[in-house]
Amino acid sequence: MFSWLEKNPFFFAVAVFIVIAYAGIVEVLPNFTENARPIEGKKPYTVLQLAGRQIYIKESCNACHSQLIRPFKSETDRYGMYSVSGEYAYDRPFLWGSKRTGPDLMRVGSYRTTDWHENHMWEPTSVVPHSIMPAYKHMFKNDADIETAYAEALTIKKVFNVPYDVPDGIKLGSWKDAQEEVKAEAQVIVDEMKNEEVKKAFAKGEIKEIVALIAYLNSLK
Amino acid sequence: MHPGNALSYDYTVAKCFMFATILFGIIGMAIGTLIAFQMAYPNLNYLAGEYATFSRLRPLHTSGVIFGFMLSGIWATWYYIGQRVLKVSMAESKFLMIIGKLHFWLYMFTMIFAIISLFLGITTSKEYAELEWPLDILVVIVWVLWGMSIFGLIGIRREKTLYISLWYYIATFLGIAMLYLFNNMEVPTYFVAGIGKWYHSVSMYAGTNDALVQWWYGHNAVAFVFTVGIIAQIYYFLPKESGQPIFSYKLSLFAFWGLMFVYLWAGGHHLIYSTVPDWMQTMGSVFSIVLILPSWGSAINIMLTMKGEWSQLRESPLIKFMILASTFYMFSTLEGPILSIKSVNALAHFTDWIPGHVHDGTLGWVGFMTMAALYHMTPRLFKRELYSKSLMEIQFWIQTIGVVLYFSSMWIAGITQGMMWRATDKYGNLIYSFIDTVVAIVPYYWIRAIGGLLYLIGFFIFTYNIYKTIACGRVLDKEPKSASPMAV
Numbered sequence: 001m002f003s004w005l006e007k008n009p010f011f012f013a014v015a016v017f018i019v020i021a022y023a024g025i026v027e028v029l030p031n032f033t034e035n036a037r038p039i040e041g042k043k044p045y046t047v048l049q050l051a052g053r054q055i056y057i058k059e060s061c062n063a064c065h066s067q068l069i070r071p072f073k074s075e076t077d078r079y080g081m082y083s084v085s086g087e088y089a090y091d092r093p094f095l096w097g098s099k100r101t102g103p104d105l106m107r108v109g110s111y112r113t114t115d116w117h118e119n120h121m122w123e124p125t126s127v128v129p130h131s132i133m134p135a136y137k138h139m140f141k142n143d144a145d146i147e148t149a150y151a152e153a154l155t156i157k158k159v160f161n162v163p164y165d166v167p168d169g170i171k172l173g174s175w176k177d178a179q180e181e182v183k184a185e186a187q188v189i190v191d192e193m194k195n196e197e198v199k200k201a202f203a204k205g206e207i208k209e210i211v212a213l214i215a216y217l218n219s220l221k
Numbered sequence: 222m223h224p225g226n227a228l229s230y231d232y233t234v235a236k237c238f239m240f241a242t243i244l245f246g247i248i249g250m251a252i253g254t255l256i257a258f259q260m261a262y263p264n265l266n267y268l269a270g271e272y273a274t275f276s277r278l279r280p281l282h283t284s285g286v287i288f289g290f291m292l293s294g295i296w297a298t299w300y301y302i303g304q305r306v307l308k309v310s311m312a313e314s315k316f317l318m319i320i321g322k323l324h325f326w327l328y329m330f331t332m333i334f335a336i337i338s339l340f341l342g343i344t345t346s347k348e349y350a351e352l353e354w355p356l357d358i359l360v361v362i363v364w365v366l367w368g369m370s371i372f373g374l375i376g377i378r379r380e381k382t383l384y385i386s387l388w389y390y391i392a393t394f395l396g397i398a399m400l401y402l403f404n405n406m407e408v409p410t411y412f413v414a415g416i417g418k419w420y421h422s423v424s425m426y427a428g429t430n431d432a433l434v435q436w437w438y439g440h441n442a443v444a445f446v447f448t449v450g451i452i453a454q455i456y457y458f459l460p461k462e463s464g465q466p467i468f469s470y471k472l473s474l475f476a477f478w479g480l481m482f483v484y485l486w487a488g489g490h491h492l493i494y495s496t497v498p499d500w501m502q503t504m505g506s507v508f509s510i511v512l513i514l515p516s517w518g519s520a521i522n523i524m525l526t527m528k529g530e531w532s533q534l535r536e537s538p539l540i541k542f543m544i545l546a547s548t549f550y551m552f553s554t555l556e557g558p559i560l561s562i563k564s565v566n567a568l569a570h571f572t573d574w575i576p577g578h579v580h581d582g583t584l585g586w587v588g589f590m591t592m593a594a595l596y597h598m599t600p601r602l603f604k605r606e607l608y609s610k611s612l613m614e615i616q617f618w619i620q621t622i623g624v625v626l627y628f629s630s631m632w633i634a635g636i637t638q639g640m641m642w643r644a645t646d647k648y649g650n651l652i653y654s655f656i657d658t659v660v661a662i663v664p665y666y667w668i669r670a671i672g673g674l675l676y677l678i679g680f681f682i683f684t685y686n687i688y689k690t691i692a693c694g695r696v697l698d699k700e701p702k703s704a705s706p707m708a709v
Binding site for chain 2: 006007009012016017019020022023024026027028054059060061064066070073074075077083084087089090091094095097098099101103128129130131132133136138147148149150151159160
């Protein structure tokens with residue numbers, strides 16, 4: 001049989017494909033019917049948080065920080081309750097990471113504050129002596145891309161039925177509404193920050209990357 | 222072709238990809254060495270503002286080495302081996318020549334944009350699949366062109382039976398095609414919302430499902446680029462270089478079909494103790510252990526090919542490269558299953574043992590085999606004797622020491638950190654803060670970086686040797702039959 005396959009490249013390729021595709025059908029597909037259901041009370045990200053999430057992705061924070069707390073005492077003591085599937089229902093893409101060069105961030109919003117993050121991004125060793133993380137000072141200069149974040153929110157609302165604009169939920173509305181929402185949300189964070197440049201820029205209507213990133217990090221609970 | 226005359230093959234495209242292999246090898250490994258030093262000495266993060274932090278460079282390193290160095294290597298060898306085992310020259314078909322050249326240039330074009338976009342932080346964050354949708358489409362076109370090249374050449378072949386290497390090339394093509402397509406499913410946001418950046422997209426899958434698809438892809442991209450594509454090479458080059466036939470045809474069959482069936486199940490081992498259902502984690506773990514059989518099947522088949530001819534190992538650095546590669550393959554495919562055992566995984570996951578494991582596979586197995594392949598091909602592509610055997614020896618030892626320093630330091634760092642993370646005092650409180658564990662492993666980061674630097678130096682020696690061969694090696698009057706000629 002095999003020597004016959006080796007003389008018939010077409011059937012050979014078909015045979016290879018069937019053999020390799022099999023695992024995906026059995027192992028990957030079943031999960032799609034069940035998971036991705038949000039846990040009770042889980043809300044999608046706001047536009048500002050999504051903008052922050054995009055910055056997190058842009059800087060590949062996930063290369064060094066995980067967002068997956070494993071069910072061991074050492075991890076739950078250190079980072080909080082272990083992760084469950086429904087908590088990730090609105091995570092597109094997932095950001096579990098594969099290597100911890102720094103600690104896990106899944107619930108960092110529960111134990112770090114806005115000004116801690118501000119100092120940490122400006123000069124990591126100021127809050128964690130001996131930290132090997134680079135400083136991300138450019139986040140205090142670059143503007144956050146609110147438009148693309150809004151585009152993402154609107155896309156997932158339309159395509160995947162992510163529940164925006166529902167009673168007691170996250171309001172998305174039109175681009176104009178969203179801008180107002182973002183401004184109000186950013187105001188709270190800017191008020192808690194110390195960096196004068198960021199404050200001045202915000203007064204002029206600019207939202208710096210650091211503001212959006214902190215909004216995202218604070219939402220991780 | 223005139224009956225009775227030897228075929229003369231056309232190596233234009235093979236040469237292009239060979240240069241690309243070397244170019245991306247230097248870029249990818251240099252960035253790798255830099256980021257290794259960044260972890261030991263963080264001030265190196267500020268060489269080029271926001272564009273040269275560890276986090277921005279890490280995807281560049283992985284993509285540069287996987288899709289630059291290794292894939293170019295696979296293609297360079299395909300455009301060499303393909304013609305020879307099918308007994309047909311690319312020059313016989315204008316169409317295939319055009320496809321081959323288009324394949325190369327479109328690939329280079331894609332790589333340039335990939336490098337630029339990753340520098341700018343344009344990424345989807347999925348490991349080894351960071352490119353945004355416009356580039357994903359280009360990648361798919363490049364891949365289709367390669368498929369046309371494979372099946373086109375097979376279509377006009379003179380040799381009826383497909384040689385083992387071809388099985389592996391076909392599998393590489395099909396496997397990556399399937400994995401890449403499914404994992405990169407995404408919705409471009411601009412076209413739905415009409416606002417924001419045109420190149421931005423959002424993943425089709427959410428949360429746990431996204432993770433499942435990603436690691437089904439991530440682990441198996443390793444399978445079909447790092448393993449299957451490289452086995453294709455060794456099954457051709459080792460018998461050629463040593464003049465020995467492959468030890469066992471039956472073992473080749475068993476190893477090939479076994480690998481095809483088992484490999485893709487093993488992706489689940491990246492998700493042990495995550496939120497995917499328990500039975501999937503267990504399957505990932507169990508199949509990873511079963512995977513030892515087909516992996517070692519190939520490796521043993523390759524080793525036994527040298528039966529009775531081990532003296533060649535002393536005489537030829539080229540054989541040495543290939544046998545060391547297979548040894549690292551055996552090592553890495555034993556280490557992988559060990560890491561997939563749940564209790565070991567609980568300790569090792571998220572630590573430096575994982576990059577250590579990846580690198581004994583990539584530096585030891587893929588890197589050594591790719592360089593051996595290029596060494597074997599150069600005298601035949603350029604009709605010249607290899608420039609220096611002693612340089613090859615020096616390179617071999619420098620790089621071997623580099624790999625050993627790399628994986629041993631990462632083992633120690635990984636186990637140390639894993640143990641420190643879980644250490645508790647007699648009252649059950651954690652003893653160490655996270656940063657304590659980082660401070661403890663920084664010395665190993667230095668050792669790793671030096672190991673990486675040695676490997677890079679070895680690669681420069683390799684590049685120099687190849688350059689000198691092409692530029693001023695002694696001209697050969699006819700193609701060497703087996704052992705590649707090399708000057709002292």
